[in-house]
Amino acid sequence: MRLPSLVLLATLALPAMAQIPPDTLRREVDAQMPALEKTYLALHAAPELSRQEEKTSAFVAGELKRLGYDVTDHVGKYADGASAFGVVGLLKNGAGPTVLIRTDMDALPVTEETGLVYASKVRGKTPQGDDVGVMHACGHDVHMSAFLGVAAELAQHKKDWHGTVMMVGQPAEEVIQGAKAMMDDGLYTRFPRPNYVVGMHDFGNIPAGSVGISSGPMMASADSVTIVFHGAGAHGSQPQNSKDPIYMGAEFINLVQGVVSRQISPQSPGVITVGTFHAGTKNNIIPPEATLGLTIRSYDEATRQKLLDGIRNAANGVAVAYGLPADKMPTITHPEATEPTVNDAALTERVRKAAAAALGADKVLTQAAVMGSEDVGYLTDGYKIPMTFFRLGAGEPVSLASAAKAGKTLPDIHSPLFAPDYKPAIETGVVAMTAVAVSLLQ
Ligand SMILES: [Zn+2]
Ligand SMILES: [Zn+2]
Structure with a gap:
């Protein structure tokens, strides 16, 4: 008796939750993984420094176009007058809210020391003219891969949502200039003003497969x-x-x-x-x-x-x-x-629920704020648009657990040794962000 009633309840609950059934979503994302893995490895091998994301942004723009998005590139104007490599991809699907999903695209002046077969060997020039190693040491390649996976899911599931998806590829996050450059170039006048802004950032000390979500200030x-x-x-x-x-x-x-x-x-x-x-x-x-x-x-x-x-x-x-x-x-x-990165309380509750329904409640961790910083907050237009920015686990769970036992941590973002467990991280990112977007686009 217990089982049928639970099944009935679950069936009744689904339309109200407005989501793609978790099993279906997981199966589809699994099917996307070989392509997303290729994307990740290609991006990891070709990192570009802040304000130099020419090839990366062209790749992101091309992929969004291929998926049927209406794409504009070279969006953004820096304070010194230089133009930026911002990308905006729109997918309109009838009346409804506009949800902005953000990825960052730039890499760091770090020489990779992971020794991995796919490690970056790229060298670049800083604005001061110094020759430096370049590495996606902050995992923006993980973000872009997951972002493109989300774009594909949403394009494929238009019957499950209404409104407008606004995929934003932001340059120059590491120098805290890209989001402002895009806003200063009329991001919300040339394109729709979103009702919600969502984004995520990987962290090496959260196990891959989980996400960390907190309400209120999360970064300084x-x-x-x-x-x-x-x-x-x-x-x-x-x-x-x-x-x-x-x-x-x-x-x-x-x-x-x-x-x-x-x-x-x-x-x-x-x-x-x-x-x-x-x-x-x-x-x-x-x-x-x-x-x-x-x-x-x-x-x-x-x-x-x-x-x-x-x-x-x-x-x-x-x-x-x-x-x-x-x-x-x-x-x-x-x-x-x-400005500080502040998560809107009501939106964060909705994001948490959608992520928990898709990943399982035990995979949604509550995280304390950190004193690191981000420029994603500029996209809220002075906190007038609710935003939730969450953390994406990228630490290999077994190594993370044994490091914790020994009272240590794994090399995290910005380290030349940062090696995200990219497959489960990307997969979890696509599942969580797709579920979040669909739940908001109703
Ligand atoms: Zn960073
Ligand atoms: Zn970063």
């Missing part, structure tokens, strides 16, 4: 700040004739940590890290200038502003305390900034 804002202390140079034996910028920089480094410990609420975390400190040419010369490079992280705008104000006050305060005149105050610039 990131601000780069550069501070130049202007002093007065002198012979190293005559400090009385100098205004020593190294001394000011050192005082500043200590003072600025008080901003985190004394000026913001312990309930709203923040990070201030001084990552570079350059000054001087010789042991016995007090230089005229010192330059410090900082990164600042937080999860909310109020904390972020307090941190930025605190840095300014600390830098100026050190200079004032040392007797520098008003025209010798430090020069403070803010060359890079991105």
Whole structure:
């Protein structure tokens, strides 16, 4: 008696859940895997640095076209006026919501050291002209492969959804410029404004086969700040004739940590890290200038502003305390900034349900926020469009479990040793994202 009633309940529940039956979806994605594996290996072997994604974006655009999407490429304009390699693929299917599904496309200046037979041997040139190894060390090749698998599923299942699918291939994520470049090029005026934004990012320390979903802030804002202390140079034996910028920089480094410990609420975390400190040419010369490079992280705008104000006050305060005149105050610039990645609570609940129905509830993990950052938040147009960005497990489950037993972790994203368990990761990504998209496109 128990079994038939459960079957009946499951049958009744399906139309309300608005999804492709999980077994069907899994079978179809299995059938796609040989092609997606080829895609992954081809992308992994041909990584391109941020803002240089010419061939990668052409490949993504070509695949979307082949699947029947209406594709526009070269979408995006950077702040310096250069055009970007953004790709937009639209699939319209009657009245209904528009769902934007985002992948990033760029690789990192990292020389791969995995020793895998399919390891990248590519070298590239940075904007500074340095010759560097290039590797998909952040797994954007996993994202693109899964993204194309999702595009294929949605094209094949038009009877199961209505509305518009907007597949967005974003360049230059690693330098936090691509999403903004696409928005600045009229992403939501030239193309439909989405009702929902969804995306995913692989992580080496979540087992492949699972996804991690959390509501609220999941990644931090990131601000780069550069501070130049202007002093007065002198012979190293005559400090009385100098205004020593190294001394000011050192005082500043200590003072600025008080901003985190004394000026913001312990309930709203923040990070201030001084990552570079350059000054001087010789042991016995007090230089005229010192330059410090900082990164600042937080999860909310109020904390972020307090941190930025605190840095300014600390830098100026050190200079004032040392007797520098008003025209010798430090020069403070803010060359890079991105907002925190914040998942909309209601949308995240829907995403979680759809992913759990497709993968099984035990494969949907709740994840704590991290202080890493992303520029996907720009696509929410100032948080006006609900977004959910989730994590895609990419760690080989057995190695991950034995590493955990030994109190270790596996090499994760941005490591030259990062080796995602790409087959189950891509398969899980396609299943989860297709189920999420279909559930929203009703
Ligand atoms: Zn990255
Ligand atoms: Zn990444």
